[in-house]
Amino acid sequence: MRPARRLVSLRFPVRLLCTLLLLLSVDVAPVAAQDDGPLISSTSYAAFGRPKYAPGFTHFDYVNPDAPKGGTYRYANTGSFDSLNLMNLLGTAPLGLVVIYDSLMRRAGDEPAARYPLVARSITYPRDLAWMEFHLDPRARWHDGRPITPEDVIFTIDQAKGLVTPALKRVQTAVARTQKTGPRSVRIYFTAKNSPSLPTTVMDMWLLPAHYYRTHNIMAASLDRPLASGPYKIGKFSAGRWIEFERVRDYWARDLPVNKGRHNFDILRQDYYRDGTVANEAFLAGNSDLKFESSAQRWDTEARMPVFRSGQIKRELIPYSNASLYVGIVMNTRRAFLADRQVRRALMLAYDFEWSRRVLLKGHHGRITNFFTNSEFASRGLPSGEELKLLETVRDKVPPELFTRAASFPIGGSWTNRRANIVAAAEILRSAGYRIANGRLLDRRDQPVTLNLVSYSPLMDRQVSLFIENARQLGIAVNYRSFDTAQFRQRLRNYDYDLLLNAPMFAGYETPSYGMTLMWGSKAADTPQQFNYPGVRNPAADAMLSAMLTARNRETTVAAMRALDRILLWNYYAIPMHHIYPAPIGQMPVTYWDRFGHPARQPTYNFSFTSLDTWWLDPVKDARITQGRYQ
Template sequence: MRMIGRRIAAAFLALFLLAGIGPTRAGAASAEGIAMHGEPKYGPGFSHFDYVNPDAPKGGTLAMAAIGTFDNLNPFIVKGAAAAGIGLLYETLTTTALDEPFTEYGLLAAKIEVPDDRSYVAYELRPEARWHDGRPVTVEDVIFSFETLKAKGLPFYRAYYANVAKVIQDGGRRVKFVFDGTPNRELPLIVGQMPILPKHYWEGRAFDQTTLEPPLGSGPYKIKSVDAGRSIVYERVKDYWGADIPVNRGRNNVDIIRYDYYRDPNVALEAFKAGQFDLRLESSSRFWATGYDSPALQKGLIVKEEIPTEGGTGMQAFVFNIRRDKFKDPRVREALGYAFDFEWTNKTLFYGQYTRTKSYFANSELAAQGLPGPDELKLLEPYRDRLPREVFEKEYEPPVTDGSGNNRDNLREAVRLLKEAGYEVRNGKLTDTKTGEPLAFEILLDQGGLFERIVGPFAKNLERLGIGVSLRTVDDAQYENRLQNFDYDMVIATFGQSLSPGNEQRDFWGSEAADQPGSRNLIGIKDPVVDALIQKIVSAGTREELVAACRALDRVLLWNHYVIPQWHNRVTRVAYWKKIAHPATMPRYGIDLFAWWVNQTEAAQVEAEKKGIQANPN
C-alpha cells in the first residue's frame, strides 16, 4: 500500500527473499521482490501483474470528484488540505502487489538486499529513474527524503521509521537503511514504501509550509493545471521513465486525470448522473440503493458494480477522545455504546447492506474470536491485573437490538452503568454526583451530511438518558485542523488495517503518538499494556505469532470501550460511465483503478448518447 496522504493505514511484518537469487554478501541476498511470508508470487523476470491488462489502450480522460476543498500541493505535512491525487507525482522505492497479502517489488529500486538477521536493507536504484526535469533520482534524494519526512513531515513518518538508526550511501546507486536492533521484521518492507522527494527542488523551499506551486516528481503523472480549491488536472508523462517496468506494465493508462471538487456528496452524485465526471466509489448505502436512478442508468450508460475484496476492513466507529475527563471512565464509554441501535440503523437507513463490526481487524484472521487461545494467553497473562476481566472471560459482542427502534432494554443497561460510574439524573440532566457537572458533549462531523441522518437517532437516544449532545458540521479544512490538534469530544473515524499490521499500530494506539498533533491516535490512548502488545506485533517472527499478538491487542482495545463500533462491507461499490473498462481479473486485496482504462470507441458513443439525454431528459 502506498504511503502517501494522511488517512493511510497499512503495515507489514516478516521477510523472506525471492528464491533463486544467489548471495551477494555474507548472509545477504539480492532480489527483485520481498514477501512477508514464504516467497513472492512473481519470480525473477516477470512481465506484469496478473490483475492488469498488459495491452490496455492508452489515452482518454478520466474525471473524478473530490469533496470539500484543497489549499496545498504538499501531502506530506500537517498543514493544509492536500489536493486529491497528488500522490500520482511521486514514486516509492518499492510497490505492493494487490493479489498478495503483502509483497513488495522494486519500483525506483531495481534490487533489494537484506541479511539473514534483517539488520539492514539496501536498495539499488534504477539508473533510468528520472525526475520530471530530466535529472536522475539519486541516493542523495533518498537520504534527503528520509531525513525531511521524519523532521518536518506528518507525525506518522516519525512513528513509522522510528527503528531506522541511519541511512547511508553504500557505493554508487546503493542506499542502505541500518536498523537500531529493536526486533522489527517488517522494516525492510515498509522502508521501501517511503515516497522519494527531489533534494534539488526542495533546497531553498520551505517544506513545512503549504504551497500551490506544482512540485517536482518522478511519477507517471504531473500537474497540468490547478484551480485552487475547485479542481486539479494531471497529465500522463509521455516520456515517463518507468512506463514499461514490470510493476507498471498495463497501468497508468489514462492521458488526463481530473478531480473536480464539490461541496458535498449529494451534489457530487447529481453531477455524476449528469455526466460531469466518470467514476465514483460509493460509500453510502442509501445512494447505492436509490440514488443512481436516472435516464443514463436506465439506458445502460452507467454501470454499477460490486467488487468483492478479501482484505481486512479495520474499524469504523464513533471515537471517544479520552483526553477529555468526561470520557476517562470506561463504564461511561460502554454505557454510551448501548444508545447506538445498529440493527434499526442497518434496516431503516442502510437497506440491510452492512455487517456490524466487532473487531479492530474485522474481516480477517487477525480478529479476536471466542476466548483467548494459549498463544494469546501467554501475551495477556502478565498483565491480567491491569486488564478488564472480560478480556479473559468473554468474547466481545456489541449491544444488540431487535431492530424495531425500541431499544428500551439497552438504555436501561446504560443507566445502570452510568449510575455505577457516579452519575444520576437531576432536573432532566445526567449529572456527575462528584462534580455536579452535567454530561454533555459535541459530535464533530465533516461536511457533506452523509452521517447526520445516522448520528441524529443516536443523539436522540443519548438525550433520553439525559445527556446533552450537539452535532457540529464543519468544512473540510476546519475538520482536518481540529482532528490534527485533537480538538473534539467525539468523531467518526476509520482505522484501516492491512493483513500484516506493524509499525502503524504505534501511530494508532501508541502512548508516544497520543501527544503528537497530526498523529492517528485520535482516541488518546496511553497504556503501557497496549504499547507492549504493539511491540509484540512489530517483532513477531512468524505468521502465528503475528495473529496471536493482533488478537490479543484486539481484545484489549475492544474491552476498554475506546470506540462504539459501526459497520463494514465486504465489497467495494463502484459506479462508472461505460466508457471506462477494467481487466477481467481483479486483485484479491483491493482495487487498482490505475489498471483501468478509457475505451475510446465507447467514449464517443457515450458522449453522443449523453447529448441525447440532455436534450430529452424524460
C-alpha cells in the first residue's frame, strides 16, 4: 500500500474599492455605479480569500487534461432506489444522481471556498452582497438541445422554495426574490446583506428545466428519466438493482476549464446490494471496481489473497481536507427523556470507545472528537479571542463549564474505568430525579424507560453492543432495530427514533452557509426532511449560526463555527464514535482494481468516489486483470 503524499476565502471590505480589487479574483473589475455604490464584475468567486485559479486557466491542477475517454466504472452501493426524482419527498433516488445536473458555478476540489464558471460565465454584485446577477453562457444547453435560460434559474429557485428536500431547502432560506434582467441574465436578491456564504448556496444548486416540468410532476416519485444538462444522462436501469449513467458525448460544457480532464468514463454503473458484506464480496469477485474502506477487520485476510499479492488490487490513502464525517449515536431531544441535558450526559458515560476500538475495530480507527473534526472549525482548548467574544454574548444560555474546561469524553477500555463511568452515570440520573425499581429506571411518572435505537444496517449492532449492555446496567432498556433503505429514510425524515445510529452524519462544509441552519438551527428542528437529527432548539447555537452567516471575514466565520461546535459538545447532543475510515483522521483508504490511471494529485475536497471523475480507464492495465472482465 502506497499512501498518497500530497495533502492537497473573499473578504468584502466596506470602504475601499482598491481593497476589493486585491481580495477578489484578479479578473474583478468595477462596472457602472448605482445607488448602492460601485459594482464588482468577476468570472470567479470566493466567499473568503482569493480564488486560486486566475482568469484564463485551462484546467484544475488535480486533473489530466489529456485523459482518454471510454470504458465503464462500476461502483457497488448498499440499499436500493425506487425513484429518479431528486426533488420528491417519498421516493429514494440513486446515490450520485447529481452527476446528470449542472449548476450555475462549479467548486474546485483543491481549495475550500472558490467557485468558477459553468452555466454562469460571469457574475456582478454590489459590495454589500445584497444581490448577485448571473450572466448565463449562451452555449449552455439542456440534453434536448434547448438553451438554459434565466426562466429556468428562476423556476429552480421557485421550486426549491416549495420543496422540503434538504439539498434545495437551503435555497429557500438564502433567496428573497429573483428578477430577469436580460435575455441571458438573472438577478438574485438574498435574504441578508454582507453574507459572503449566501451566494454559494445558489451557485451550487442543480438547475431544473422549466419546460420539462410543465408536463411532469416535480413532486412525484417517478422512474421517468428527468431532463438535465450535465455531463451524464440516465441510461439503462433496473429499479432497485442497478443503474447506468451514460456520458453525454456532445455535452455543451465538456471543454470548459472546470470540466477539462474530468468525466472520462463512458458509463458509470452502480449496482445495489442488500448489505456491505455482499457488496464487499462483489468487489473481490471483480464485479465492482473500487470501494472506500470503512472497516479494517478484513484487511489482514484480504491482503493474503492472490489478487492482492499480484498487485491486481491496490490500496491507497487519499488525503482529504473536508471535515470528517460524523459517526455517532444521536439523541433525539424531541423525546421528553432525552430533552434533559443531564440524561444525555449520563448516556455519554455508557459508551466505551476504547473497548470498541480495541476489540471491534482492531485498533485502526481514531475517535471523532468534534462535530467538525479535521477542519479549522473544530474547537480546541478554552475559548479565546473572537470566539470568546461571541460566547460572552450568550453566556447566560450556555453551560458555565464551557468557559472553564475544554470538552472531553469518558475514558473506558478497562473494567475499572467502565465501572466508574457507570457509577457516575447512575448518580447523574438519580440527581436528575430518576430512580431504580426492580432493575428498571423509572421516569418521573414511574414508567420504565425504554429507548429505541434505529440503524441503517444490522451489521452495526456489534458497534453498540456494549453501549446497550451498559445502558441496561443503568436500568434503561435499549432496543436495537435496523431497517431497509426506504424505511430508514422515512424514519429520518420524520425523526421517528429515540437514538439514531446513522453513518455518516453531519457532512462538513469547507465554507459554511445556510446549510448549517438545516442541521443545527431551531427552525429546522420541527421541519420534516432536514438534517437536524437531534432536534436542537438552542438560542446560543442560533446566535452563532447568525454570526457565521453575517461574518465579513474568515476569522469571524471560524470563531462562530468553533463557538457553535463548543456549544453542541457541551450539550451532549450525540455520542461520538470512530472515524468512518480505518485510517488517521484526514485520510481516506480506497481499494481498487488496478485498471485505472489517475493524476498524481487528488482533489482534497469532496473526492467523488461514485463517479471517479478525475480517473480514467487504462487499456494496458485493464488487459492484465484476470477477474471481473467488462461485458
